[in-house]
Amino acid sequence: MMTDTLRIGQAVGAGLRRAMEDDPKVLLMGEDVGKLGGVFRVTDGLQKDFGEDRVIDTPLAESGILGTAIGLAIRGWRPVCEIQFNGFVYPAFDQIVCQLAKMHYRSQGTVPLPIVVRIPCGGGIGAVEHHSESPEAYFAHTAGLKVVSCSDSNDAYWMIQQAIASQDPVIFFEPLRRYQEKGEVDTSGSLDTAHPLLASKVEREGTDATVVAWGSMTKVAHDAATAAAEDGRSLEVINLRTLSPLDMGPVYESVKKTGRMVVVHEAPSNVGIGAEIAARVTQDCFYSLESPVLRVTGYDTPYPAARLEEDYLPDLDRVLDAVDRTFGY
């Protein structure tokens, strides 16, 4: 096994590089992705090596980025679009949910759109408004889109390549506040041997309760499991990874084993993905449950000013509290 230690942001960049080497039709497009290497430097150095034709600094217009990417894909290119920050994907929303998601269906399968939309997701970096949102539920609600979220370096590296290789449009969320965290990347594998793009993963085994998370919250879930272990409680941690389609198999198995479940996400709870998971688990694992599925989420308010975000974001204590409550029924 050949490994490399990379920050999550660098791992996405390395994955992009490899995808561009493997397939000359892969294009990167977005605001400031060229010379600057993106505001998070994820595309650093790629324009230098692949040229302005393949790493395209676009005009400042998100609807334009997605709309032209669709045209490029119809023409046979494989665009990877960068949305600079989560809160700026909305100007492109119409192109994503009305056009990108539906063209394959409308064309009776004759027009696939192999486009990846990369979106840095979530808060926790003290930014001003519109830079810290978690818009995943909007996209997961739309049929025709695959929605995934990486949360560590190895996944960042492989999932971005798998997303690019996919014939379907993929909304690819990156945990922005974890960009700087380092991890091992197994660079010797291949797209087929890496953990599949659309599969959730049991990352830590446990017997007493299941914690499901994705993106930046997987770290919180792991921290909670470590803390709970000190109190003699064994938590199983599942990294969901794919938000649409959901891969519920490992979740069901886990709940059947532990009987208790907590779902953690940064996005507000109302009509969030946690609600979907809770509903499915209730439906399919009802007789295994010792207590209701609980959610620990952001609140149903606009994302607050930076000095309040620590109160807003789910943290270790809120997760442990919820775990406690699942034992109180």
Add this chain to the structure above:
Amino acid sequence: MVNGDQNRAGPKKKASTRRKKAAPTGDSEMVQLLTADGERVSHPEYDVSLTDQQYRDLYRDMVIVRRLDTEGTALQRQGQLGIWASLQGQEAAQIGSGRALAKQDMVFPTYREHGVLWTRDIDPIMPFGLFRGVDLGGWDSRKYKFQMYTIVIGAQALHATGYAMGVTKDGKVGGDDGEAVIAYFGDGASSQGDVNESFVWANVYNAPVVFFCQNNQYAISEPVIRQSRTPLYKRASGFGFPGVRVDGNDVLASYAVTKHALDNARHGNGPMFIEAYTYRMGAHTTTDDPTRYRESGEVEAWRSKDPIARMRTFLERSTIGDADYFQSIDDEADQHALDLRERVIALPDPVPGAIFENVFSEASPLVEAERAEFTEYHASFEGSGH
């Protein structure tokens, strides 16, 4: 330099008397009344005659907003602000256009319009809550006639246009006391659908709105050539209204052109587009590293066109300001900055439950339930030093 539908009433031409006696000529590419060397020139269509005091006031405004802006950057570096968007280099565009506004006019800014804000006689601390992260920039924007800062690029151009349509519906156009609206945005924003749609609407409904684009040459790292292959001011003509390029480092020209455009709008003659040709001297924001995408030679070339230095030269040459005067303005600016610094540092953190305030104007059961849950959770840490 005026483009667009020439049959529509544009700004009135001035009498040509001043044109004859003005020996030096400005930059022919754009409206200029003060050359980079501080030479006072005239323009056949746009000119102003100001009193000595008015000249001095424009200078004073620019010096103070630059000083306040420097303080913003310093406060960010010291960890007092999360981020700061500097206006350095753009003082003339902002002060000139801002001072051209009448009291009743409404402003729709981006996040960089600290100079325009100053000209509205608004406490300069107002946007610091946003940049410090204690609030989302909330102030009573209708009272101040200065809307909240807008972070999503270009969104406010449509708001300005709708507001201007409302002004017309209210019958508040057609005379000197009419209301005009001004929308600020950058060269990058000119690519957004919202901005282009606002042009369509403004034209179709003959809205009393002035689009003031500060072309500071960059949208973060992207030079303006990534937004347009033609000069931005020319775009207006395709939408059916006049567009004009003004030297954005020339406070007099910025003032004159904006005043014409606003008067034009308030008299019912519809929208105008102004491209203030200027330069952002510093980083895009304090998180940006401009050395990755621009040459120092370019920055130096623009430094020689500095808006404050050229105004100072003009004041010196015409003996409107002497050394004592300039010193007194610098001192005053320092005082403002000191004041601001103390008050920014003293801005209190919001109380924890503030997350749940003002989600709706009426109570929401969901939000109230979450507030109760949060309060209980928060109370469980009391005394534990959390």
